Amino acid sequence: MSTAAEIVLNGLALGSVYALVSLGFVIIFKASAVFNFGHGSLLLLGGYLTAVLHEHLGFAAALAVAVIATAAVAAAIERLLLRNTDPHAAHTLTIITIGVDIVLMTDLARRIGGDLLSLGDPWGNGIVEFAGVTVAQSRLASIVAAVIVIGAVFAVFRFTSWGLSLRAAAEDREAAALMGIRLERIRMLAWCLAGALAAIAAVFLTAFPSAGLERTTGHIALAAFPAAVLGGMTSPTGALLGSLLIGVTEALCAGYQTELSALGSGFSDVAPYAVMVLVLMFRPTGLLGTKETVRV
Template sequence: MTGLLDDLLGGLALGAVYALVALGFVVIFKASGVLNFAHGSLLLLGGYLTAVLHDDIGFAGALAVGVLATALLAGVIDRLLLRRGDPDPQHTAHVQTIVTIGVDIVLLTDLSRRIGGDLLVLGDPWGDAVTRVGPVTVADSRLAAIAVSAGAIAVVFGLFRYTRWGLSLRAAGEDLEAAALMGVRLSRVRTLAWCLAGALAALAAVFLAAFPAPGLERTTGQIALKAFPAAILGGMASPAGALAGSLLIGLTEALVAGHQSELRLLGEGFGDVAPYAVMVLVLLVRPTGLFGTKGAARV
């Protein structure tokens, strides 16, 4: 029973962090129709900046710089690379998606060269401390991941619900052309969406590299790709779906890892593919995702 509770808490913490990354995928897709395959590299950049700066300016200062720098770079990628010379970017989302693959290769190559084979410590205040919650001993980093992620997600949902930018983003997600005709400044909406996604990715990096993980390494950005099935599960354009999908993926991964011996027949590496297996099973039942809706097309 204790092992099950430990797995559930770990899965909840992991799902909360995945939700930060999945929300980044969703807001970019809603604003521009682009699938950002450079998201993992942006996450790695935020974590790297936090790791190399925390000795000089402290953890809070390094995290602030990492979040702001990653948000700025994400906005620059959108403005200067994806939309440069394109008068009608909403009709070329597939081309821009391919461009993000190239951006990911460039960023990942440079960051991998800088990190090398090292394990970088981000200097987070939780360290390897643990807290006893009833019969379960849980790492403080996991509790912090749940609390901080919940706060950040609440802020994001507040932006969606109560700000003009959120209203414009929802309008753009419904129909880009109609939103533009109604006066929505799509250029500003999508740039802010890219900046928000970059900031969330940098924040997620802290908890993906925190204890019990050994630290930040050059493959940490690949973990972010596990949040991609979560966004797909939720319907890709649904923030609430991204949250639900992330929790489902996090719990699945934690439970599979905790019962690996019983699942030996499925292979030792089944935990790595479990998120994608869940995605496929759900999409077989609901092809549009948990919160997706069928679109109507005029012919």
């Protein structure tokens, strides 16, 4: 029983980190109707900056700089590469993000090489034991941090003029523009926020029991993409629900891989996509996604 509890708790911790990443996917999609496949490279950038700066600035200051810098890079991508492209050509914008991902990922992989970088997080390899359950301190910290950060993001959505404008633009961009909402500003701030969330997520994806930051760490963001699709690309709440479901599923498949050996030893890596496909077969718009209506 304690083993099952540990697996579920680790799955919730992993899902909470996925939620930070998938929320970035959803925010950008709501603001600009773009699937940002460059999100993994932003995550890797935030982690890399934290890793190289923490010895000189300390962990907290290094993370703050990394969050700001990653948000600035995300804003620059939107401003310099995407804004002058036809906003109705979503497929073109999506392809551009793939190109951005290749360029950033290649440069960061060259800088990291074969090293494993530590981000200097304060939890180290600490372990907490309670009621027969053993869990890493970093896992508990990831849950607490995700609750605080995601709660703050939802508060921004609900109580700020930017959040109201974002929701209005997501419903009807043309009507929002006619009402005086500055869509360019909405998109840029959305990219900034998504970049900041990716940098925070990098800390917990590389903390113990993970080995550290490596050049392939950015690919983990691809596991959060099914969570965003699963929840519904227009629903932040759906992204949160989908992330928790994906995290627990992945943890269960990894924890019981012996029993699931018939599905292959690496089934936990493809489990997020399997769950996504199964759900979309019955709910094409995702768990909390809304159907698009067309007036004729």
